[in-house]
Amino acid sequence: MKYFYLVWKSLWRKKVRTILTILSVFVAFLLFGLLSALNQVFSGAEDLADARRLVTLDKISIINSLPSSYLARIESVPGVERAAHASWFGGYYQDPRNQFAQFAVDPARYLDVYPELTIPDDQREKWLRTRDSVIVGRDLVEEFGWSVGDRIPMYSSIWTNTSGSQVWDFEIAGVFDSEDPRASTQMMLIQYDYFDEGRAFGQGTMGWFIIAIDSAGNAAQIANAIDTQFANSPNETKTSTEAAFAESFIGQYGNIGLIITLILTAVFFTILLVSGNTMSQSVRERIPELAVLKTLGFTDGNVLSIVLAESTFVMLLGGGLGLGLALLVVNVLGAVPLPGFYLDAAAVTNGVVYIVLAGVAAGIFPALQAKRLTIIDALSRA
Amino acid sequence: MSDDLVVLKDISRTYQKGKEKVEVLHQLDLTIANGDFLALMGPSGSGKTTLLNLLGGLDQPTSGSIRVGDAELHKMSSSALSKWRSTNIGFIFQFYNLLPVLTAQKNVELPLLLTRMNGRERANRAAIALSIVGLEDRAKHYPRELSGGQEQRVAIARAIVSDPNLLLCDEPTGDLDRETADEILRLLQALNKEHNKTIVMVTHDSQAAEYARHTLHMDKGTLAPEGAG
Incomplete structure (x- = not known):
């Protein structure tokens, strides 16, 4: 000194x-x-991925959906504690540049396997009660200046609804945060039932399954058991840990x-x-x-x-x-x-x-x- | 007990210059008493500065022994010599060699950084040293803001701040005009007489040598008998 x-x-x-x-x-x-x-x-x-969560996809491509009946069969596999599903909505808000993740999910199941997502009880209840409602992440609310109760039109480039339009109208029921500051909340969660009934095709299918298991040490064994169950079916699956899923997803960018x-x-x-x-x-x-x-x-x-x-x-x-x-x-x-x-x-x-x-x-x-x-x-x- | 501060016995110093060996000092014996003020004169290349460097532990002899006080310099390692120099020797150079980024006060404090003194003690000691050389009012000035004579005074303050017994001066007035040179030499004389500092001064200037108690002449690496110059 x-x-x-x-x-x-x-x-x-x-x-x-x-x-x-x-x-x-x-x-x-x-x-x-x-x-x-x-x-x-x-x-x-990858870092945020939970070692006790598995993801089951179509074996050939993430684009292919899986039958909704798989959910119950997956839940029956020993070691599986809870399962949820998600489907890609593929939409944007007002302008094609306003792209962000929108998933059609079963609200209760999804929040159950992602306990790190937090939402006030009254907003959660409203989402569960209101079929055409969505919850949105804090980052989106801040970006687009939305408020709870707003109705927002979402244009889906994939899903035409039964009225022949690609524009879907949703009410914002709540805003969720994540306990981990690194986690993205640029995401919209749509009620699957409303989405499934409203889409013009593809009913009864789900994009992928998210599975909470009893122990990270059993991940390989459980993943194998799930995939074996659907082997030689028209929709074979590939189950991996959430981290491996995230890694392969990011790998698309190089x-x-x-x-x-x-x-x-x-x-x-x-x-x-x-x-x-x-x-x-x-x-x-x-x-x-x-x-x-x-x-x-x-x-x-x-x-x-x-x-x-x-x-x-x-x-x-x-x-x-x-x-x-x-x-x-x-x-x-x-x-x-x-x-x-x-x-x-x-x-x-x-x-x-x-x-x-x-x-x-x-x-x-x-x-x-x-x-x-x-x-x-x-x-x-x- | 001997009153000799410096005893050099059979000192030789040879440098390798390309393929050639150059002997700068040849079997030189010298004794300097405590409290002496010795002027070393001689032509360029006679070995004056080499001798001064040996006395200050900046260089080691090729053969022979050097004792300064209780220290056997020829037996000491480089780091031991560094530590010894910090408390036993004060150096004064022809071109002052002050650090331009430091004020006079901070330049004088430099040797004290090697002690256990705290900042306040260092500042006090430096202030005393500056007052001895008559520059207490220039403490906050940078070297570029001082005259040559003042710079040399700061250098002298730096040399005496850790209270060494032996001051080694290499052409201390070589860069100064006559009047300023005399001021510096009077200051050195005062340090010798009033503060009992032993001084060895290399100089080309016979008038400067007159301020010393003794003058020795060197030629071709040897000392001429006293009075022979």
């Missing part, structure tokens, strides 16, 4: 250079924060995690070169000064520590500000309306570790150069 003043003053020896370096580190860690949050959007579904990692690697490598070069330049300019410190009794280790502290401090300043702004934008202001766009504690911890590592990596070679200086040679350069 007693060297802090010396480190601080040395940093500002060339103000413009130091500010530019801090700015480049700032941008790098702001980018790190935002990309980490983006990664969370894609990997969040390996986002790898892409983000590659971008960040390139950014960090560039930052290391920039900062390392700045520190080397700074040490070269101060060789006589460092020699004076050694003459006064500073050991090689002292000098090494001072140079390392300088480079780490530049990273802490720039990286701290960048990560801090990313946290502010993503978590506090919620400025990016993407479901699951969130910086969790692990990402922040990673960020801090990377800041320190980058500081040490950028400073280590100049610090070693400073450590190895021989006083007599260095003083002769004064």
Whole structure:
């Protein structure tokens, strides 16, 4: 700590250079924060997946629906505690750009297998009672300015209703939240019975089943039992854990995690070169000064520590500000309306570790150069 | 008990210059008494600065022994020498070598960073050192805001702040005009007489050497007999 003043003053020896370096580190860690949050959007579904939930789909394609009779047969499999179903509505609100997830579900069953979704009791009751009602996630309400009681038209690009229209009219019965701040609430849940009776085709089918099981350890065995039950039928199934389902769903977009990692690697490598070069330049300019410190009794280790502290401090300043702004934008202001766009504690911890590592990596070679200086040679350069 | 502060015996120092070996000091013996003020004179390349570097533990002899006080410098490691220098030696350079980013006060405090003193104690000690060299009113000034003479005074304050016994001065007036040089030399003389600092000063300037108690002349790595210059 007693060297802090010396480190601080040395940093500002060339103000413009130091500010530019801090700015480049700032941008790098702001980018790190935002990309980490983006990664969370894609990997969040996997993280949020419950190990005690299975998903049963048509074996050939998620597009194919399954007979509703499967629900009871799935519930009869040993180890299955509860089961729900969902069907893709595939609609938008007012403008084709306003796309979000809408599922037709059995309200009681669905909320039973997703206990993390919370909704006030009176709104839940209203949804259960009112066939043409929906509940919507908090994020949607905030995005479209809806209120409970509003009637909203939804255009389905898949489902024509019995009156020959693709526009479905719903009343908002309630607004749900999620206990997990990372979970998306950009979702609308429609009453399956109303949807099934109202659609012009496909009655009696369901999109997929969500199954709550007794133990995560039995997942493979139960999944196998379910799929065996429907083997050699016209609608064979594929049952997997919710995490595996989420992973395969996200896989459609490509390996986002790898892409983000590659971008960040390139950014960090560039930052290391920039900062390392700045520190080397700074040490070269101060060789006589460092020699004076050694003459006064500073050991090689002292000098090494001072140079390392300088480079780490530049990273802490720039990286701290960048990560801090990313946290502010993503978590506090919620400025990016993407479901699951969130910086969790692990990402922040990673960020801090990377800041320190980058500081040490950028400073280590100049610090070693400073450590190895021989006083007599260095003083002769004064 | 001997009153000798510095005892050098049979000191040689050879440098490798390319394929050639250059002997800068040759079997040199020197004794400096406690409280002495010694001027070292001689032509360029005679080995004055090398001798000063050896006395300050900045360099090691190729052969021979160096004792300063109780310390056997030729036997000490680099880090042990660093620690020893921080409390036993004050260095004064021709070009002052102050850190430009620090004020006079903070420059003087630098050697005290290596002690267990807290910030307040360091500041007090630095203020005393600055008052000894007559610069208490320049404490908050940066080196660029000081004249050459003032910079050298700050350097002297830095050299004495940890109260070392031995001050090593390498051409301390080499960059100053006559009048300022005399001021600095009077200050060194006062430190020698009033504060009992032992001083070894390398100089080309015979007028500067007159401020010392003794003058030794060096040539080709050896000391000329006293009075021979």
